[in-house]
Amino acid sequence: MNDSVPPFRRIAAELAARITAGELLPGDRVPSTRVVMREWGVALATAAKALDLLRQQGLVETHPGAGTVVRAPVHGPRRTPATAPTLTRARITAAAIKLADAEGLDAVTMRRLATDLGTGPMSLYRHLAGKDELVHLMMRRVFGSHPLPAPAPPGWRARLTAVSRIQWAIYRAHPWLPELVSITRPRLIPEAMAHTEWTLAALAGLGLGRAERVREAVTIPAFVRGVALSHAAELQASKDTGLSATEWWQAQEQEIMVHLESGRYPCLSTMDSSAVEDLDGLFEHGLTRHLDGLAARLRLAP
Known part of the structure; x- marks a missing residue:
C-alpha cells in the first residue's frame, strides 16, 4: 500500500x-x-x-x-454452539490466563471472557461458580505448568536456587500473580504448596531449628515475590506513561541532578539507574547473597 x-x-x-x-x-x-x-x-x-x-x-x-x-454479517454464517470449540473449565482457564497476561487481572470478567470465547456469560457459570473459583484455577494452572525438577538437584543450595528461579520465571511470565500470593494468608494451591514442601525438604538435616527452617521457607519466596511486585509495577507504569524505565530516568535527569549535585548525597550520587532497571540481575544478586548468608550460618550451626 x-x-x-x-x-x-x-x-x-x-x-x-x-x-x-x-x-x-x-x-x-x-x-x-x-x-x-x-x-x-x-x-x-x-x-x-x-x-x-x-x-x-x-x-x-x-x-x-x-x-x-x-461484527456478524447481516447475511452469513454466525458462530454457533454447534461449530464453536467445546467450552470446558480448562479452556476458560486458559483464556483467562491469556487475558490476564495481556491486560491484567482486572480485565478478567465473565462478560469479557464470554466475548473472547464466543459464547454468552451465563454459559461460563455452568462450569464455574464465579471469578474467585476461576482465579483459583488460574493459579493452579500457572504453578502446575512450571514443574519442579525431578529428580531434585543434589545439595540444599542447588535446590533452593532451582525453586526460587522457577518462581521468578512464573512471576515474570504472569505479572498479575504476585499480587495474589500471600505469606500471611496463603491460598490453598496444591501446586504452590509443593514449592514450600520442596523448600522445607531442602532445609531439612542442616542443623537448623524448626522455627528457623520455617522462617527460611517463608523469607526466600517472600524475597522473590517482592522483586516480582516491582517488575509488575514497572510493567504497569510503562503502560500508563508510555515510557520505558530508561526513558523515565532520562526524563527525570535534570531534577535528579539538582539533588545529587547539592552535596547532601555523596554516596547516592555515585549510583546510576542500571542496577534498578535490570530486575533479573537484581533478583540473582539478592538470591545469591541470601544463600551466601545461609551458608555462613550453617558453618556456625552447632
Missing part, C-alpha cells in the same frame, strides 16, 4: 483483511487501541481512528465492558 495513505487507513485495511480472510471471526475481539499502538508503533489517536474507521465500515462493533469485536 502507498506510503501516502494515512497510517490509520493502512492499519484499518490490514485488520479488515484479517476479517475477510477469516482470521478474525464474528464475535472475536479485535486488537485494542493499546495493542494497535504497540504492534504498529503509532500514537493513541491514530490507533483510535483506525478502529473507528472499521466501525464506520460496519466490520466491528463495540460492546460496553467487552471491547471491540468483529
